[in-house]
Structures are given as C-alpha cells and as structure tokens.
Amino acid sequence: MLALLAIVGFTAGFVSSIAGAGGMIALPVLLTVGMPPLNALATNKFQSVFGTLSSTINYFRKGHIDFSRLYPAMLWSGVGAVAGTLTVQNINTQLLQSLIPYLLIVIALYFWISPRADDHDSHARLASGTFNWSVGGGIGFYGGFFGPGIGSFFAFAFTSLLGYNMRRATANTKPLVLVTNATSLVIFLWGGHVIWSAALIMALTQIMGARIGSNMVIKRGAALVRPAIIIATIAMAIKLLVSD
Numbered sequence: 001m002l003a004l005l006a007i008v009g010f011t012a013g014f015v016s017s018i019a020g021a022g023g024m025i026a027l028p029v030l031l032t033v034g035m036p037p038l039n040a041l042a043t044n045k046f047q048s049v050f051g052t053l054s055s056t057i058n059y060f061r062k063g064h065i066d067f068s069r070l071y072p073a074m075l076w077s078g079v080g081a082v083a084g085t086l087t088v089q090n091i092n093t094q095l096l097q098s099l100i101p102y103l104l105i106v107i108a109l110y111f112w113i114s115p116r117a118d119d120h121d122s123h124a125r126l127a128s129g130t131f132n133w134s135v136g137g138g139i140g141f142y143g144g145f146f147g148p149g150i151g152s153f154f155a156f157a158f159t160s161l162l163g164y165n166m167r168r169a170t171a172n173t174k175p176l177v178l179v180t181n182a183t184s185l186v187i188f189l190w191g192g193h194v195i196w197s198a199a200l201i202m203a204l205t206q207i208m209g210a211r212i213g214s215n216m217v218i219k220r221g222a223a224l225v226r227p228a229i230i231i232a233t234i235a236m237a238i239k240l241l242v243s244d
Contacts, residue, residue, distance in 0.1 A: 005029070008026055012047075013207065016206075035198075039193050041193070058215065067175070070175055077136045100149065107152050108234045110160065121164060143181065
C-alpha cells in the first residue's frame with residue numbers, strides 16, 4: 001500500500017505543480033485504501049503542502065517569483081484561510097458546493113479562448129493593492145472554507161486581473177496556495193488527524209513530482225500549462241457534479 005501511495009504522491013505533485021488539482025488524484029486513493037474521511041483529508045493536506053513547497057522553491061530559484069511583491073497577497077491569503085476555516089464550521093456549504101463546478105467550467109473556457117492566457121504579459125486591470133486583499137483574501141477564504149480548484153482560481157486572477165503570462169501566473173500561484181493549505185494543515189495537526197506512515201512517504205514523492213513538473217512549466221510555458229489547466233479544471237467540475 002505504501003508503494004501505491006508513493007506513486008500517487010509523485011503523480012499528484014507532478015500534476016499540481018503544473019495545473020493544480022493534485023488533491024483530486026490523492027484524496028480518492030486515500031479514501032479507497034480505507035482511511036476515514038477526516039484522516040484522509042489531513043494526510044492529503046500534509047503531503048500536498050510539501051509538493052507545493054517544492055515547486056515554490058524551484059520557481060523562486062529560477063527567478064519566476066518576486067516575493068517582495070507577493071508577500072501582501074500571501075498575508076491576506078492566510079487571513080482569509082483562517083476566516084474560511086472558522087466559517088465553514090458554522091454554516092451550510094451546500095450552495096457553494098453547487099456553484100463551484102460551474103465557476104470552474106467558466107475558468108476553463110477563459111483559459112481556452114482568452115488571448116491573455118499565453119506566454120506574454122499584458123496590462124493589469126486591477127491595482128496590486130486591491131488585488132492583494134480582494135483576491136488573496138477572497139480566494140484564501142474559499143480555500144479554508146471549501147477548497148477544490150483553488151490553484152485554478154488564483155491562476156485565473158493573475159492572468160485576467162494582473163496580466164501575468166501563464167508561466168508567471170503558475171509560479172506566483174504556488175506561494176498563495178502554500179499559505180492557504182499550510183494554514184489548514186496546522187488545524188489538522190493540532191487535532192492529530194494525520195496518518196504519518198502514509199503522509200511522510202507521499203510528501204517525499206510529492207517533492208520529486210513537483211520539482212519535475214515545475215521544471216517542465218519553466219521550459220514549455222503556456223504550451224504545457226494552458227491545456228493542463230483546462231483539462232484539470234473540467235475534470236474537477238465533472239467530479240464535483242457527479243458527486244452531487
């Protein structure tokens with residue numbers, strides 16, 4: 001079983017570093033091998049954080065992330081994630097669950113037809129200060145509240161609102177996803193829900209898969225990222241619709 005989970009961790013890290021949606025691969029497998037849902041969620045969150053950290057470091061070392069401009073959005077993402085995690089414990093999420101698949105389909109269509117989703121930067125439509133609290137905080141809140149497709153939402157925001165090219169948008173998405181997921185992970189760790197034998201082996205292979213995937217993004221840019229995000233986003237939408 002650990003060998004299977006190692007392969008799953010590598011695959012999830014590879015896919016997530018390119019298009020997000022690694023949890024869509026890892027979480028069903030963790031549930032299939034018999035983990036209780038809460039333990040599966042916690043273990044998935046643990047291993048995914050390490051994959052995202054790996055790709056973040058790789059993008060930064062290759063010069064594709066400017067943290068001096070990204071820190072405010074990261075801070076707001078953390079604040080939003082805390083608020084979302086606290087809120088989800090007190091309200092019904094049914095309405096949000098029913099809307100998200102359709103929002104994901106809209107995002108997939110955007111990446112398919114928009115001229116902004118290429119290897120060239122375009123003009124920004126939103127000031128960076130406004131972007132930090134509205135997008136960082138808003139999507140961070142969603143990440144703590146619900147979560148599926150968070151990487152796609154951030155990538156969409158970077159390309160459509162700040163005019164980032166696909167390579168740059170993908171790279172800058174990772175630190176925001178990392179902060180959001182790490183915030184949720186702290187809560188899971190505090191509750192003692194992580195299955196360590198699975199989490200550690202999957203974290204190790206996540207790091208490997210994320211490094212290879214992020215190198216491919218750096219090399220190929222929009223030619224790789226654009227179709228990968230479209231496919232992953234549509235797949236997430238279908239999965240959510242079917243599960244309903």
